[in-house]
Amino acid sequence: MSLDEKELLRKIQEGGEAQEEAIKQMFSNAELLKKVIRTIGKMGGTKEDGEDAFQEGFKRFFKHVMNGNFRGESTPTSYFIGICKRWWLDQRKSSYQKRTVLTNDLEKMEKEFEGAPDLIMMEKERKSLIDEMLALLGERCKEVIQMGLYNVRGKEIKEKLNLSSEALVKKIRYRCLKQLRALIGEKPYLEALLKSLRYDG
Secondary structure (H helix, E strand, O other): OOOOHHHHHHHHHHOHHHHHHHHHHHHOOHHHHHHHHHHHHHOOOOHHHHHHHHHHHHHHHHHHHHOOOOOOOOOHHHHHHHHHHHHHHHHHHOOOOOOEOOOOOHHHHHHHOOOOHHHHHHHHHHHHHHHHHHOOOOHHHHHHHHHHHOOOOHHHHHHHOOOOOHHHHHHHHHHHHHHHHHHOOOOHHHHHHHHHEOOOO
């Protein structure tokens, strides 16, 4: 049974029992599950991975709706599938840590979240907060932290900044992160953001 996207959107935005009914309707829909499984399959996942993404996507979608993050700029099902894709990408990036490595490649990000502009907007807002956070640091600290967040390895950071060793990169990184935590102490929203990031330098 296909979903009436306009009706779903109306119910979600209405809130209350109508919103609850819309969410139940979405996640009892076999066609939506098949779409998620196909989407994850195209990204290299198995049927089981698709089912896991559907379940995890449901939890995240519900939180987004409750927190007002879903603004209705995409259809509910496109937004939901975008969340499932993000969850799967996070799993592929780290089998032990479900935190996101950032990307500066806007075109790549928009392709990953095609059909879900709400998610693209959230990613852009998140990047803006990270820029605000890093602006608190001096230039060298900013470069070391930023390159690590964007998945630049320690060896490459050493070469780009003309440092003597990777051990020095780690030493500078530790000192700069300590300084950053102290600077954002009065901004809990930035502290939560910092904890959500994975540093790969």
